Amino acid sequence: MLKETCRQIRRWREQGYEGMVFAVNVSPKQMVYNDLTESVRQALAQSGIPAECLALEITESGLMAAGDKAVRQFEELRALGVRIAIDDFGTGYSSLAYLKNLPLDVLKIDKQFVDDIPDNEDGMQIVNTIIAMAHSLHLKVLAEGGRRKPSATFWRCEVAILIRGIS
Amino acid sequence: MNWRRSISIEVALKNAVRQQQLRVHYQPQVSLASGRIKGAEALVRWQHPTLGLVAPAYFIGVAEESV
Numbered sequence: 001m002l003k004e005t006c007r008q009i010r011r012w013r014e015q016g017y018e019g020m021v022f023a024v025n026v027s028p029k030q031m032v033y034n035d036l037t038e039s040v041r042q043a044l045a046q047s048g049i050p051a052e053c054l055a056l057e058i059t060e061s062g063l064m065a066a067g068d069k070a071v072r073q074f075e076e077l078r079a080l081g082v083r084i085a086i087d088d089f090g091t092g093y094s095s096l097a098y099l100k101n102l103p104l105d106v107l108k109i110d111k112q113f114v115d116d117i118p119d120n121e122d123g124m125q126i127v128n129t130i131i132a133m134a135h136s137l138h139l140k141v142l143a144e145g146g147r148r149k150p151s152a153t154f155w156r157c158e159v160a161i162l163i164r165g166i167s
Numbered sequence: 168m169n170w171r172r173s174i175s176i177e178v179a180l181k182n183a184v185r186q187q188q189l190r191v192h193y194q195p196q197v198s199l200a201s202g203r204i205k206g207a208e209a210l211v212r213w214q215h216p217t218l219g220l221v222a223p224a225y226f227i228g229v230a231e232e233s234v
Contacts, residue, residue, distance in 0.1 A: 004191050005209040021206035022193075027231045057208070142196060 002039060006047035006054070013049060023055040023085060028066035037076040044080070051081030055106065058084075060092030063102070071102060078103045085142065090130060099137060107134045111145035176229045180213075188214050 002024050009022050030036045036056075044051055056077065063070055063086065074084050085106035090113060109130050116123020127143075134141045183189055193207040213221040 001191065001209065001211055008191065008193075008209075020204065021196075023196075023206065023208040025208075025210075027227075029231050055206070 002043045003046065006043040006049055009049050009053050010047045013053070020053065021055050021083060022053060023057050025057045025087065026062075028058070028062045028070070031066045031069045031073050035073075037073050037080075040077055040082060041080070052083075055083040055085050057087040057108065059087045060089060060094040062087075063098060064092065064094050074103050078105075088144075090126065099133075099139075104139055106140045106142055108142045108144055114143045114145040173229050176226055179215075180226055180230055183213055183215070188216070190214055 005022060005024050009020075012020070026036060030039070040051075040054070040056070044054065056074075058066070058070070078084060083105040084103060085108055086104060087108050088110045089107045091110045107130065109127060113123055113127050113130070117127065118124065131141050190212045192210045192212045194210055195204045196206045196208065197203065198205045211223060211227075213223075213226060215221050
């Protein structure tokens with residue numbers, strides 16, 4: 001998955017699509033039983049793409065499961081230039097304390113909150129609060145879903161909307 | 168998930184890898200500020216010859232267990 005995505009990123013970059021960031025989901029098992037940093041290093045080296053093109057996404061619960069191994073490997077990966085995103089933010093049984101301890105770049109607001117826009121006032125306030133918190137922690141925000149937004153219907157379905165650019 | 172079901176998914180999944188039924192789909196990420204595509208998320212999809220598109224929820228857990 002990682003290798004295939006890196007190969008595809010190279011093909012797109014060769015066609016002129018530079019400056020974009022591509023995200024790959026990772027599981028806690030990849031960090032606990034394997035060396036994720038090494039897998040990423042190899043995929044980057046084989047494809048020849050810069051690390052800045054790649055983002056790794058892990059869910060909140062995945063992050064909790066990987067524990068200290070996640071912290072160490074995310075530090076190594078970020079030192080390479082890879083970005084780290086938290087997936088399904090706001091839905092896991094997790095502690096907010098990780099936000100100050102972990103090297104992170106992006107929070108992805110779970111679709112269930114995004115779907116509250118514009119009809120559910122409480123849900124919208126949660127989204128506003130997450131955005132405000134993320135920005136004050138110098139994190140970028142990504143909203144999952146967003147297919148109901150009329151301007152996004154062009155993308156047909158499963159459109160993720162970047163509230164603030166990630167590059 | 169019971170182990171019998173889990174094993175049959177694992178066998179089918181190994182077959183799927185061999186027959187290149189696993190595809191990567193890219194979900195665009197759009198900047199609200201500029202309206203431009205800033206990147207994409209890579210998502211694995213299993214295109215089964217008879218079952219059609221198999222939902223990731225059905226096989227991701229098994230795939231991770233069998234790493």
